[in-house]
Amino acid sequence: MNTPREAGHQRLLSYYRRLQRWTLGPLRRELGVMHRAVKRSGADSQRTALAFVSGEVERALVSRLQPGFRVLDLGCGLGGTLARLVNGPALRGIGLTLSEAQARAVAARAARSGLEGRLAVVVGDFHRVPLQGARFDAVVMIEALVHARAPATVLAEAARLLVPGGLLAVVDDFPSPEARSDPALHRLLARFRRGWRLGPLPGFAEVEAMARRCGLVLVERCDFTPLIRRHPPQGSWWVRPFAWLDLPGDLGGALSGAGARELLTARGAMRYLLLVFARR
Secondary structure: OOOHHHHHHHHHHHHHHHHHHHOOOHHHHHHOOOOOOOOOOOOHHHHHHHHHHHHHHHHHHHHHOOOOOEEEEEOOOOHHHHHHHHHHHHEEEEEOOHHHHHHHHHHHHHOOOOOOOOEEEOOOOOOOOOOOOOOEEEEEEOOOOHHHOOOOHHHHHHHHHEEEEEEEEEEEEEOHHHHHHHHHHHHHEEEEEEEEOOOOOHHHHHHHHHHHHHHEEEEEEEEOOHHHHHOOOHHHHHHHHHHHHHOOOOHHHHHHHHHHHHHHHHOOOEEEEEEEEEOO
16 A cells, blocks of 8 residues: 555646646757746747756756766656766766656657767656765756755765765745735735645755755856746736636646746746756
């Protein structure tokens, strides 16, 4: 019989299997990315916008690490960012995902890209990473920390897996203090969390404090929110009204959550940040 934690994982996997089937278009599948599309200018194509986050993570790591580093992607999704790193400056990489289907997609991407032997994937929980004795020069988490039921535990796992001087790159949504103190914004935040089945969703200051207790020191903070507000992603306008509707089912909840996130971002109550921490 499954434990409560295992049962929770199965419900989450079932939810995301359905969402991927409904919402991932051909371009996202080709690039292997599930994260936000960010445009530097209104002239950027959707392909360029979807590659933005992976490129910024690569820039942050390359500027501080020697080529040939070992990288671990916690919550690797379809493996697009990890494959980009391993195909470029990284020597080898491992992706971690809860999903067997995603793991197969990552393995297939490695085979198509000629990265077999350098890129591997492991099925497991990032609260308890099943890699005993392994150490990495870099750990990456893109839109993964929001899904942690215990963010401090996940950050501690990342710190455990890093060599001294290694880097943790986190890209995610971080609510502002106003998102919790203002009643209207707090309702939107609750709808975002409920619709997308997220964890406690700590703010930037909370995450920095958690990381510091794990021996992780912030060395870079990039805010991509102004770009998102200046050049809203495809679909952001039509999805916003769903934030105020109680829609049934997984797809209804996902639409409501997406609308809430877009409204929070537009109102300055949600920041989309890249945080880079160094392991002491």
